[in-house]
Amino acid sequence: MTASSLLPSASSLLLLRRHALPVGRRSRPVAPVRALSAPATLTQDDLKKLAAVKAVEYVSSGMVLGLGTGSTAAFVVAEIGALLSSGKLSDIVGVPTSKRTYEQALSLGIPLSTLDDHPRIDLAIDGADEVDPDLNLVKGRGGALLREKMVEAASDKFVVVADETKLVTGLGGSGLAMPVEVVQFCWKYNQTRLQELFKEEGCEAKLRLDDGGKPYVTDNSNYIVDLYFKTPIKDAPAAGKEISALEGVVEHGLFLDMATAVIIAGKDGVTMTTK
Structure with missing residues (x-):
């Protein structure tokens, strides 16, 4: 799998701005970036891919990374694997949050470890099932909530990637699990x-x-x-x-006051809110 295979077609790509990842304060949400041309209808998977690719911009060579679980996190892991394969990233160590993620990362040649050997993680990237206005989350519909919480609590920064359907005014508000x-x-x-x-x-x-x-x-x-x-x-x-x-x-599955930043992909662009 290559990095280009993760992205929607050229006619539906959205231009993503690069931002530093501030920690310790809440910034205003980044304004959505409009499509370069009239996009075709984006699927939910397209939106997840856009958010995942944006999140991986914050990965640097030499990092220890928490690798999340779920459909959105799978796009993140695939993008990291492609960048390693191309030589654009090096010396990455991944700490997977599930057997499923372990198997995917292993198949992509991502070096893997555990919290026992790497108790301090530079950055974790994972999806979310719900995101409220305070960046609190519901996670775990993929069944990996315990390992996800352990890895993400051990991370200096925790970036959440999701599509706009995950936004709620209050946790539990989606009516889903x-x-x-x-x-x-x-x-x-x-x-x-x-x-x-x-x-x-x-x-x-x-x-x-x-x-x-x-x-x-x-x-x-x-x-x-x-x-x-x-x-x-x-x-x-x-x-x-x-x-x-x-x-x-x-x-x-309540992940409270844990997210450093949340990247949301919507049909009009990508927004990021930070703490």
Whole structure:
């Protein structure tokens, strides 16, 4: 796979401005950059590719990188692999957040390691399932939330890439799953407790199943209980603490105050918001 194969056709490319990645303050969102010519209709995958390519601009030779999991993160990993293959990047070490990402990165010739050997990561790049106005996230619909949170918490900078469909006014607002990883022992007990915890938000808790109808098992041999909210979570930090306090809960998909920058690709261009 080459870097050029990751991009939409020339008629639909959007010009991406280069920006430094400031840390420690919130800047105004970058104005969308208009298409060079009237673009063809961009698919969701096209938008993910644009955001991924923009994020990889912040990768420098010699970095230790956290490699995310999911459809958008796969474009990031592919772009890094292409730049390594072409010689435009060198001396990269990747710390993958899932077996799936490990296998993809290995196939692309990206040198890999673990948090045990590289406990400090220069930059992590990953997708998100929801992004709120404060750059808080829901992640983990791909099933890798525990490893993602461990790697991204160990990173000096965490850049999120997503398309505009992931924007919400409040976490849980998409009505899609907010995952909670739980131990297999008495999972139903925790499913009931999680649903009761958020009854005011009209929460429905469901055990995640695989394509064969059996319980989905994470890379850490746990189950996932997905929470579906009828209204957004009222207090995400408090919700995260309450979930984590339940015995048998391993991790939850609320990634709060972790993102350094969020790159969003929309049909009119690419925007970036930083903290």
